[in-house]
Amino acid sequence: MxxxxxxxxxxxxxxxxxxxxxxxxxxxxxxxxxxxxxxxxxxxxxxxxxxxxxxxxxxxxxxxxxxxxxxxxxxxxxxxxxxxxxxxxxxxxxxxxxxxxxxxxxxxxxxxxxxxxxxxxxxxxxxxxxxxxxxxxxxxAARLEAEQMVLQPLFLTGWLLARYLHEENAFGAAQVFLTSASSKTAIGMARSLSGGDALNIELVGLTSPASRDFVDSLDLYDRVVTYPEIGDLPEGMPAVIVDFAGDANINRALHERLGEDLQANIRVGGAHWEQSAPAGDLPGPRPSFFFAPDHVQRVIGELGPGGFQAAYGEAWNDFAVSARDWLxxxxxxxxxxxxxxxxxxxxxxxxxxxxxxxxx
The missing domain is CATH 3.90.180.10 (Medium-chain alcohol dehydrogenases, catalytic domain)
Structure with missing residues (x-):
């Protein structure tokens, strides 16, 4: 060959x-x-x-x-x-x-x-x-090779994000918005947040109108909002953005709508890569990039290699065996x-x- x-x-x-x-x-x-x-x-x-x-x-x-x-x-x-x-x-x-x-x-x-x-x-x-x-x-498990290839790297990032949000007590937010809520990494994060000691937050999935029914069907988000509806979001509640889309226009719309209520913008990916150039002069906190390998090393340092594998492995196995229900x-x-x-x-x-x- x-x-x-x-x-x-x-x-x-x-x-x-x-x-x-x-x-x-x-x-x-x-x-x-x-x-x-x-x-x-x-x-x-x-x-x-x-x-x-x-x-x-x-x-x-x-x-x-x-x-x-x-x-x-x-x-x-x-x-x-x-x-x-x-x-x-x-x-x-x-x-x-x-x-x-x-x-x-x-x-x-x-x-x-x-x-x-x-x-x-x-x-x-x-x-x-x-x-x-x-x-x-x-x-x-040989029968889960497809799940491992497709989902494990993404789920690890989602699991680390959920852990990070717990560690930071959601930055004091009452609402957490996940852009590109249909993405596999966002789904992994949302599932990780739904188990164990739940944060006292409303988890909001942001998605395109075409993906709304799919995101609703996951039953992972407290509320699903489409991008054109960002201008109608309620004001006066502290909020955090976890940004999987990386879309400058969506970021600007969220920052302008949430204003002083926004506590943090955690940038993870660039699913909307063509609009991924950072938006300038945004009101509120500057987006900060979440680099999963750094957080892997940090959590291993906290839990030890065995503790990390035990905590992550249990969550991953649960996610992997459920994947074919929605993917x-x-x-x-x-x-x-x-x-x-x-x-x-x-x-x-x-x-x-x-x-x-x-x-x-």
């Missing part, structure tokens, strides 16, 4: 195509991972839209000026190894390029996993450099399907609502 990768124009992420790539010879200590399957979601479009600012392009350099390789989450098999502790045939889960293979330099290899110690990744966020060996992962999973095959699905996601196609995976 010819090696390939999805290559994207950093200056205009709507311009993408498949390139053939040569097979790199392995050095001692390296391993070749044959990528088996990966998810494509709106989150991957956020990776592309913020590729320069958040260094997402740095994980898998293309070698071509002005071009980037899209990061995705998926599964791979060790197809060749020159590392004594990582045998051929091992199945691993982690962060890959949308491509046919990845060469890694495994370090800290245990039964549970390893990190890629390749020099260009040394200063990048550690959680993205960690690969899980499925055979040593007590939480791995349709669809698998596509091959390089052209990868390019086609990416193009549709960038264009804002409703297909983004489904759980999309690519079989390499």
């Amino acid at each position: 010819t090696n390939w990768a999805l290559e994207i124009d950093k200056a205009d992420i709507r311009r993408a195509g498949i390139v053939e790539t040569p097979e790199a010879a392995l050095a001692d200590g390296q391993a070749r991972l044959a990528i088996d399957s990966f998810a494509l979601t709106a989150n991957n479009i956020t990776y592309a839209a913020f590729g320069e600012a958040m260094r997402y392009w740095d994980f898998f350099p293309s070698g071509t000026a002005g071009k980037g390789r899209l990061p995705v989450w998926g599964f791979a098999v060790v197809s060749e190894s020159r590392h004594p502790d990582l045998p051929v045939g091992d199945r691993v889960y982690g962060y890959f390029p949308a491509a046919a293979e990845l060469v890694v330099e495994p370090a800290g290899v245990t039964a549970a996993g390893f990190i890629d110690a390749s020099a260009h990744r040394a200063e990048l966020p550690a959680p993205y450099n960690r690969y899980v060996r499925c055979g040593g992962d007590v939480g791995y 349709a999973f669809r698998e596509f095959e091959g390089r052209q399907a990868c390019c086609d699905i990416y193009d549709r996601l960038v264009a804002g196609d409703p297909i983004a609502r489904d759980g999309l995976t690519i079989k390499v």
Whole structure:
């Protein structure tokens, strides 16, 4: 099979195509991972839209000026190894390029996993450099691979956001508004807030008119409001925005309507990437970016690795087994399907609502 990768124009992420790539010879200590399957979601479009600012392009350099390789989450098999502790045939889960293979330099290899110690990744966020060996992962279930690829990275962010909101006592807010309430990360956050010690808040899902019925059907939000209805929001109640849409026009409308009642604006993603340039001179608090890898490290520091895994693992398993109640999973095959699905996601196609995976 010819090696390939999805290559994207950093200056205009709507311009993408498949390139053939040569097979790199392995050095001692390296391993070749044959990528088996990966998810494509709106989150991957956020990776592309913020590729320069958040260094997402740095994980898998293309070698071509002005071009980037899209990061995705998926599964791979060790197809060749020159590392004594990582045998051929091992199945691993982690962060890959949308491509046919990845060469890694495994370090800290245990039964549970390893990190890629390749020099260009040394200063990048550690959680993205960690690969899980499925055979040593007590939480791995082959029947839930699609759920893991599509939802686990998004649910982790949602779970961390819910925990952060608890830690901050919702910044004293009575209302918490989630933009792009139909997004998988927002759904994960809303579900995490619905369990355990509930905050004394009204959770409001903000969405497009076309998505209102779907968001209502989730039964996760106390109230669902469409974007054209922002001007009718009640005033006089302290509020927080958790922004998954990243839309400058929606942000301005919310800031202007909520005014002095707004306590915080937590920016998470850029689902509406074409309008993602930050709005200037907004009334109220300045939006602050929530970078999940930093919060992972912080919470692990607080709970310890075992405590973190126990707390998160229980929540994740509950979410994963419920996913097919509200999410349709669809698998596509091959390089052209990868390019086609990416193009549709960038264009804002409703297909983004489904759980999309690519079989390499």
